Amino acid sequence: MSSIRVLVGTHKGAFILTADGKRKDWKVAGPFFAGWDIYHIKGSPSDPNRIYASQSSAWFGQVVHRSDDGGASWNVVGNHFAYDGIPGTHQWYDGTPHPWEFARVWHFEPSPHHRDVVYAGVEDAALFRSDDAGVTWNELSGLRDHKTGSQWQPGAGGMCLHTILLDPGNPQRIFTAISAAGAFRSDDSGGTWKPINRGLRSEQIPDQNAEVGHCVHRLAMHPSRPKVLFMQKHWDVMRSDDEGEHWVEVSGNLPTDFGFPIDIDTNHPDTVFVVPITSDSQHFPPEGKLRVYRSRVGGNEWEPLTNGLPQEHCYVNVLRDAMAVDALDPCGVYFGTTGGQVYVSPDGGDHWEAIVRDLPAVFSVEVQTL
Amino acid sequence: MIRVVLPAHLRTLAGVAESEICIDAPGDASIDSLIGALELRFPQLLDTIRDRTTGRRRPFVRYFACSRDLSHDDARDTLPHAVIAGDEPFLIVGAMAGG
Numbered sequence: 001m002s003s004i005r006v007l008v009g010t011h012k013g014a015f016i017l018t019a020d021g022k023r024k025d026w027k028v029a030g031p032f033f034a035g036w037d038i039y040h041i042k043g044s045p046s047d048p049n050r051i052y053a054s055q056s057s058a059w060f061g062q063v064v065h066r067s068d069d070g071g072a073s074w075n076v077v078g079n080h081f082a083y084d085g086i087p088g089t090h091q092w093y094d095g096t097p098h099p100w101e102f103a104r105v106w107h108f109e110p111s112p113h114h115r116d117v118v119y120a121g122v123e124d125a126a127l128f129r130s131d132d133a134g135v136t137w138n139e140l141s142g143l144r145d146h147k148t149g150s151q152w153q154p155g156a157g158g159m160c161l162h163t164i165l166l167d168p169g170n171p172q173r174i175f176t177a178i179s180a181a182g183a184f185r186s187d188d189s190g191g192t193w194k195p196i197n198r199g200l201r202s203e204q205i206p207d208q209n210a211e212v213g214h215c216v217h218r219l220a221m222h223p224s225r226p227k228v229l230f231m232q233k234h235w236d237v238m239r240s241d242d243e244g245e246h247w248v249e250v251s252g253n254l255p256t257d258f259g260f261p262i263d264i265d266t267n268h269p270d271t272v273f274v275v276p277i278t279s280d281s282q283h284f285p286p287e288g289k290l291r292v293y294r295s296r297v298g299g300n301e302w303e304p305l306t307n308g309l310p311q312e313h314c315y316v317n318v319l320r321d322a323m324a325v326d327a328l329d330p331c332g333v334y335f336g337t338t339g340g341q342v343y344v345s346p347d348g349g350d351h352w353e354a355i356v357r358d359l360p361a362v363f364s365v366e367v368q369t370l
Numbered sequence: 371m372i373r374v375v376l377p378a379h380l381r382t383l384a385g386v387a388e389s390e391i392c393i394d395a396p397g398d399a400s401i402d403s404l405i406g407a408l409e410l411r412f413p414q415l416l417d418t419i420r421d422r423t424t425g426r427r428r429p430f431v432r433y434f435a436c437s438r439d440l441s442h443d444d445a446r447d448t449l450p451h452a453v454i455a456g457d458e459p460f461l462i463v464g465a466m467a468g469g
Binding site: 035036057058059060061062063076079080082 | 377378379380383413414416417418419422423428430431464465467
């Protein structure tokens with residue numbers, strides 16, 4: 001029988017939750033890297049026992065750890081993220097020029113094909129690649145050097161490159177997303193980049209047709225259908241059927257179209273999950289009810305999933321990297337909250353149960369099906 | 371030998387259990403050369419105390435020794451004699467801050 005390993009990054013360390021394929025009885029290990037912010041912890045699809053952890057603190061900066069034995073032991077690898085050349089400036093919150101400064105790694109994306117290749121999305125927004133399993137890092141500077149780079153502005157959480165999608169059928173194609181610059185696509189392995197934000201609407205920016213400036217919170221792609229993308233934006237849930245060239249809103253009957261994570265059922269590419277949040281000024285679920293919403297038709301028609309989730313007095317948030325799905329059938333869905341709960345649904349969202357309730361605020365949740 | 375006291379998180383990262391570690395350093399050791407020797411022995415501490423490119427101390431890190439704050443001294447100056455002689459430790463301190 002398959003087993004499941006859930007990798008959880010929190011405000012005060014990492015945790016590893018394991019269960020068999022029934023996803024009922026869980027073992028909890030951790031905290032690893034106790035006391036540090038773990039923005040992301042993710043395993044390699046080509047070698048599941050190889051796991052990367054992004055460990056950072058305001059005091060001591062960025063550290064990258066790698067495990068080669070499924071999280072049993074960890075070693076420090078490379079933490080030298082140097083921007084190519086003279087980095088120049090981007091826009092600060094008030095529109096003034098601000099120097100590009102490395103802060104931390106938000107997201108790791110290990111290659112599905114090459115065991116030693118891993119990408120890192122960082123703040124201030126840039127994409128790095130390692131060909132030696134995280135020992136050394138080189139910037140794919142064509143992204144930051146895009147002609148719009150000097151216009152990019154941070155979102156409230158910082159100017160982070162938070163999403164990296166690798167097309168499993170086309171190794172040259174990479175999608176990224178940056179708050180609050182927007183989504184970008186490369187068709188040449190990260191050498192050059194194109195903003196793909198046509199159709200997005202963002203009230204906060206003066207020019208609705210601006211090439212960049214949209215606060216994209218998260219992108220999702222089903223590996224069997226890499227031309228179709230889903231997006232949770234600052235406002236609006238969006239869909240593109242042409243590799244990001246055009247976007248249409250599919251928020252439909254959601255109670256609010258603000259939120260952070262978005263993910264897709266492993267077995268059904270048109271089944272999409274989001275967690276609506278009240279608004280950009282109220283980062284908690286509407287009416288104090290924690291509800292995952294599921295669309296089985298690729299958007300517009302959404303149903304609330306509440307069985308096992310708190311339906312009163314719930315004021316947690318679910319951050320952009322804090323939702324994941326496993327590869328079993330029915331698909332398991334997992335998400336973590338800023339209140340320290342990690343929930344699992346072993347049946348595609350119909351029923352939910354807390355695996356743990358009292359972790360530090362959860363930043364990220366990833367799942368490995370072993 | 372210079373006695374160095376690391377903050378708890380950096381002791382964990384370096385894999386040392388003792389509150390003090392001893393670093394070989396020449397008689398004219400400075401903050402720069404001492405931190406350099408520390409990073410050479412514990413490469414996992416690179417960039418955690420100072421920026422490896424600019425040498426700039428991280429904002430939430432302070433250096434104390436002999437009841438003095440050395441954080442803003444010229445990092446190329448020779449350390450106090452008592453530190454070099456091993457009579458007083460060199461303290462690397464994470465600034466007091468919540469969170």
